[in-house]
Amino acid sequence: MKIATWNINSLAVRLPQVLGWLAANPVDALCLQELKLSDDKFPRDALAAAGYQSAVFGQKTYNGVAILSRTPARNVVKNIVGFPDEQSRVIAVTLDTPQGELRLINGYFVNGQAPGTDKFAYKMQWLDGLCNWLRGELLAHPKLVLAGDFNITADDRDTYDPVALRETIHHTTEERQHLNALLGLGLNDAFRLFEQSEKSYSWWDYREFAFRRNRGLRIDYILVSDALKPTVTSCVIDKLPRKNERPSDHVPVVAELDLPSIK
DNA sequence: ATGACGGTGTGGCACCGA
Numbered sequence A: 001m002k003i004a005t006w007n008i009n010s011l012a013v014r015l016p017q018v019l020g021w022l023a024a025n026p027v028d029a030l031c032l033q034e035l036k037l038s039d040d041k042f043p044r045d046a047l048a049a050a051g052y053q054s055a056v057f058g059q060k061t062y063n064g065v066a067i068l069s070r071t072p073a074r075n076v077v078k079n080i081v082g083f084p085d086e087q088s089r090v091i092a093v094t095l096d097t098p099q100g101e102l103r104l105i106n107g108y109f110v111n112g113q114a115p116g117t118d119k120f121a122y123k124m125q126w127l128d129g130l131c132n133w134l135r136g137e138l139l140a141h142p143k144l145v146l147a148g149d150f151n152i153t154a155d156d157r158d159t160y161d162p163v164a165l166r167e168t169i170h171h172t173t174e175e176r177q178h179l180n181a182l183l184g185l186g187l188n189d190a191f192r193l194f195e196q197s198e199k200s201y202s203w204w205d206y207r208e209f210a211f212r213r214n215r216g217l218r219i220d221y222i223l224v225s226d227a228l229k230p231t232v233t234s235c236v237i238d239k240l241p242r243k244n245e246r247p248s249d250h251v252p253v254v255a256e257l258d259l260p261s262i263k
Numbered sequence B: 001a002t003g004a005c006g007g008t009g010t011g012g013c014a015c016c017g018a
Helices: A011-024 A044-049 A118-140 A173-184
Strands: A002-007 A029-033 A053-057 A065-069 A074-078 A090-097 A100-108 A144-149 A187-189 A220-225 A232-237 A253-257
Touching: A002 A100, A002 A144, A002 A220, A011 A029, A011 A044, A029 A100, A029 A144, A044 A053, A053 A090, A065 A090, A065 A100, A100 A118, A118 A144, A118 A173, A144 A253, A173 A187, A220 A232, A220 A253
Parallel strands: A002 A029, A100 A144
Antiparallel strands: A002 A253, A029 A065, A053 A065, A074 A090, A090 A100, A144 A220, A187 A220, A232 A253
16 A cells, blocks of 8 residues: 655645646555645545545644545544644544554644744654654554654755754754654654665755755655554655646655555 | 745735745
8 A cells, every 4th residue: 555645835726736646646545734724625525536535634824734545534633642732733543454454643743943942842842742642652553654744854864955954943953853752662764764866855945946956855754663664665755746836845755565455 | 144935814014834
């Protein structure tokens, strides 16, 4: 089965691109971030016509996440249990596969603006809350995938300028320690399970021709639990949608797991 | 040091993103 994640930076603007991408890339589940719309504005019918059910946790203007899946999602949880949050950043579902249940968690991690700001402090607290919640989720669901926009570069391979951007937002030691804490729970960065080309990124600024110059960051991840790690057969970044007219600044990441495809 | 680009809102610029 194939699982993908994509920060689409407004589903109202990008719905046609999502539908087009799904037609060309018929994944089993797609995690979307930054819907920027409330639940009542979610294009459930258009996605259903394309063969996808939707578990939605929207928010007006900012944030908002959804999981599209070919099979029904059950046990839907919104946001981090034990971490009250005004912002819609997490949705978790259980999907039933012929190989048993799979827990899929979609996160739009806090941006954090800059070290020393209130938003950075919120990012650290949010990451703490996520880690504490996931510890139990992994015990309850050994076959678990955490996908989304992490807003953290894991290491210097994931940034176009590790020297100039050292200890700036998305590059701080503190953020990377939090990401390592997640990995320490028994999660694995699917992208790094395979040989990848250098300078592989998932986000490029809209400004200064960043995409053309490949000045990007890899901040979108698919983490798989230890139990799933042996089943991962590929993980790729699909840069093509960044060439669309009115593209999102992020592109999809796709992982393939050697579980029978959900029918 | 700043802004550059793009999305949203009840707007004519401000805020946010990364």
